[in-house]
Amino acid sequence: MNQAWQDFLLQQHAALTEGVVQHFGDAATELAAARDGTVLCDLSQFGVLNVSGDDAQGFLQNLLSSDVKAVSAAQAQPSSFSTPKGRMLATFLIWQTGNDYFLHLPRALCPAIQKKLSMYVLRAKVKISDAGDEMVCLGLSGPGAAALVQQCFGSAPHGVLQVEQHETASIICGGAQRFQINTTPQHAPALWQQLIGPPSPPGGGAVGWGKARPAGSICWDWLNIRAGIPVILPATQEQFVPQMANLEVIGGVSFKKGCYPGQEIVARMQYLGKNKRRMYLAHIDGDAVPQPGDELYSADMEGQASGMVANATRAPGGGCDLLAVLQISSRESHTVHWQSLNGAQLQFLPLPYPV
Numbered sequence: 001m002n003q004a005w006q007d008f009l010l011q012q013h014a015a016l017t018e019g020v021v022q023h024f025g026d027a028a029t030e031l032a033a034a035r036d037g038t039v040l041c042d043l044s045q046f047g048v049l050n051v052s053g054d055d056a057q058g059f060l061q062n063l064l065s066s067d068v069k070a071v072s073a074a075q076a077q078p079s080s081f082s083t084p085k086g087r088m089l090a091t092f093l094i095w096q097t098g099n100d101y102f103l104h105l106p107r108a109l110c111p112a113i114q115k116k117l118s119m120y121v122l123r124a125k126v127k128i129s130d131a132g133d134e135m136v137c138l139g140l141s142g143p144g145a146a147a148l149v150q151q152c153f154g155s156a157p158h159g160v161l162q163v164e165q166h167e168t169a170s171i172i173c174g175g176a177q178r179f180q181i182n183t184t185p186q187h188a189p190a191l192w193q194q195l196i197g198p199p200s201p202p203g204g205g206a207v208g209w210g211k212a213r214p215a216g217s218i219c220w221d222w223l224n225i226r227a228g229i230p231v232i233l234p235a236t237q238e239q240f241v242p243q244m245a246n247l248e249v250i251g252g253v254s255f256k257k258g259c260y261p262g263q264e265i266v267a268r269m270q271y272l273g274k275n276k277r278r279m280y281l282a283h284i285d286g287d288a289v290p291q292p293g294d295e296l297y298s299a300d301m302e303g304q305a306s307g308m309v310a311n312a313t314r315a316p317g318g319g320c321d322l323l324a325v326l327q328i329s330s331r332e333s334h335t336v337h338w339q340s341l342n343g344a345q346l347q348f349l350p351l352p353y354p355v
Contacts, residue, residue, distance in 0.1 A: 038142030047107035078252035086265030235293030
């Protein structure tokens, strides 16, 4: 994280752990606000890789699962990078500003993925750099989000993954009430203040007079889970083929482009109907928080795991919400439990898209 931006967040009473905002003083209230109101999150749990150079588009087109040629200054895209066996090493949100492409992924994966991608550069006119200290990414979500973007920038993108480029920021629409704002450390503090509004009046009152409430990283993670957006983390690398995590449903896989690592496996699964696993949204009760990579069990698998936790975090009102990659047969005909057949039972919730 850029040091000046970190200092600013600390002045805003952020509690940081290893450069990631945990909360702004009341994690439970912030989660409730993410469900019911408008929140503003610093997204420093993610990093950004910058892919630049004359051959950048073709380079990414030959490596990632999506049709990178469809990415433009006006359109972002989900994607993934896999092993030759089709197992995902990382998922990304990709956008373009000028001639450069930006890959948004968990910060913990950035060094390894930068190194892995660089192995493919060879003689291509491509440079891959870590842009984490040069960019601040903010997440804005809730019923007032679009109006706030309109107020700050004069307009707001409306279509899913539509992008608007402004002098000091690029704005990506993640849905009807959700935006990612990418700006610089120099412009981020003033933008943050605009979005949260003036301080509450003496004697109390609503935070920011009804504008966005600052919220910790867990809130954005929860919103991703509820949106059914998988995020590959260190514990789940090489565990899932893209279709297992519904990546083709949300636009992260192209079946019309040329070859890329794992393409043969991905295509075979699509056209021969070999996919026996899908990702589902679920809730479990209790105080313990499942971790990515935790195994899930159902009676039909005779002691073997029937699935794995992809992403999980605390939910507003208690318990945890999670994305689980499961045997389709186990989801359809059996109860599924966390860690063992005696563990907490998954209560399945509808995803915001059909699978």
